[in-house]
Amino acid sequence: MSRRSGSAAGSTGGSACGPALPRSFFARDSLEVAPELLNKVLVAGERALRIVEVEAYRGQEDPASHAYRGPTRRNATMFGRPGLLYVYRSYGLHFCANVVCGTEGVAVAVLLRAGAPVWGLPALRAARPTARTDTDLARGPGRLCQALGIDLSYDGADLTGSDGRLRLAEGGWPVPSRLERGPRVGVSAAADRHWRWWIAGDPHVSRARPAR
DNA sequence: CCGCCGATCTTT
DNA sequence: AAGATCGGCGGG
Numbered sequence: 001m002s003r004r005s006g007s008a009a010g011s012t013g014g015s016a017c018g019p020a021l022p023r024s025f026f027a028r029d030s031l032e033v034a035p036e037l038l039n040k041v042l043v044a045g046e047r048a049l050r051i052v053e054v055e056a057y058r059g060q061e062d063p064a065s066h067a068y069r070g071p072t073r074r075n076a077t078m079f080g081r082p083g084l085l086y087v088y089r090s091y092g093l094h095f096c097a098n099v100v101c102g103t104e105g106v107a108v109a110v111l112l113r114a115g116a117p118v119w120g121l122p123a124l125r126a127a128r129p130t131a132r133t134d135t136d137l138a139r140g141p142g143r144l145c146q147a148l149g150i151d152l153s154y155d156g157a158d159l160t161g162s163d164g165r166l167r168l169a170e171g172g173w174p175v176p177s178r179l180e181r182g183p184r185v186g187v188s189a190a191a192d193r194h195w196r197w198w199i200a201g202d203p204h205v206s207r208a209r210p211a212r
Numbered sequence: 213c214c215g216c217c218g219a220t221c222t223t224t
Numbered sequence: 225a226a227g228a229t230c231g232g233c234g235g236g
Contacts, residue, residue: 055228064228066223074222091229092220098228111228130231142229186228209229212217 017041017048017118018170020161026082030056030101030108035179035197037099037110041171042159044148047123049115049138050171053198053205055184057098059107063189067107077156078107085166087145087155094142097150099159099168113141113185113196116204118171124148140206176200186211 021040026033034056042049057065059078066075066088077086078100086098086109098109115138117124124137124147131137138144145151150166159168178200183191188211198205 057228066228069224072223088228089221091227092222094229096228113228140229146230184228188227211227 017043018172020159020167020169021083023081023083023160026099026101026159027103028082028101030058030110031195033099033101034110034195035181036175037112037168038176038179038197038199039171039173041118041169041173042112042115042148042166043119043169044150044166045120045123047120047127047148048118048169049124049144049148050118050173051112051115052202053112053114054196055111055113056195056197057109057111058195059102059109062193064184064187064193065107065109067109071107075107078109079105080156081158083158083160085150085154085157085159087150087152087157089152090142095145095151096141097145097154111141112144114139114198114204114206115144115147116202117147135203139204182208185209 034054037051037054059065059067067078081104084100090096098111100109102108128137128147138147157163157166161167176199180200181197184196185208
């Protein structure tokens with residue numbers, strides 16, 4: 001990968017983002033994994049984003065989860081091994097990406113809601129022509145996927161390093177000391193569960209819209 | 213900045 | 225018929 005970069009990040013590219021996270025990182029409940037995903041780095045080819053906002057979903061025990069009513073064609077990946085990426089089509093038009101957690105057969109996962117550019121800024125901009133500013137490049141789960149080029153062909157991809165297109169890396173940023181948490185966005189079921197976490201004050205965090 | 217609304221397709 | 229959404233448009 002030839003890389004020379006703008007100001008968004010270090011100059012050495014994806015290898016500077018550190019090794020992929022081991023499967024053991026993902027093999028825990030989504031409520032435990034979710035806040036620890038903040039400041040980790042999702043690397044896709046020549047593009048990379050630092051995760052700044054996430055939401056946990058808890059399968060069969062969570063009325064808002066796609067897996068609440070059991071396996072379907074769409075949610076099959078959620079029931080797979082921890083460390084896989086579950087990608088689904090949202091509102092017919094967009095894609096959203098989740099990190100599968102827990103153990104095989106238990107459909108717990110974490111939705112990646114927003115990220116900050118760390119690498120490949122020109123490619124991120126090219127993939128998101130409607131973004132008016134760089135803070136909008138991955139500000140929202142659909143935008144995050146569009147910025148990295150993640151579509152349904154990435155459903156089931158392994159984030160721990162065996163997939164040539166994508167991995168989730170340590171990145172080198174510590175788990176942020178200042179987190180905030182609140183209700184999940186666009187979810188009407190189980191609205192009392194405050195399972196969304198974000199980095200306090202980060203401008204790349206999405207704006208919560210009311211569910212319509 | 214904020215609120216409304218249509219696009220488009222999977223699942224119920 | 226209802227969504228784990230986004231962008232364009234109108235108003236303040």
